[in-house]
Amino acid sequence: MSRTPRRYVIDATEHSAVVRCTRCPWRGFSHSKSVAYRQVAAHLYRVHDDYKAAEGARRAA
Numbered sequence: 001m002s003r004t005p006r007r008y009v010i011d012a013t014e015h016s017a018v019v020r021c022t023r024c025p026w027r028g029f030s031h032s033k034s035v036a037y038r039q040v041a042a043h044l045y046r047v048h049d050d051y052k053a054a055e056g057a058r059r060a061a
């Protein structure tokens with residue numbers, strides 16, 4: 001098994017989702033989990049150059 005460590009944490013309720021980056025103070029707020037995944041994917045790619053993690057988040061969206 002070669003799971004990469006978590007790059008982000010998502011707290012979702014029925015009507016909102018908050019996504020936090022585990023490597024910097026960035027946070028994203030949205031109305032749904034899939035939007036939160038997309039937000040963090042863009043963040044990981046742009047800020048941390050983490051293409052792999054971004055791709056994983058995008059797939060989860």
Ligand SMILES: [Zn+2]
Nearest residue numbers: 021023024026
């Ligand atoms: Zn970050």
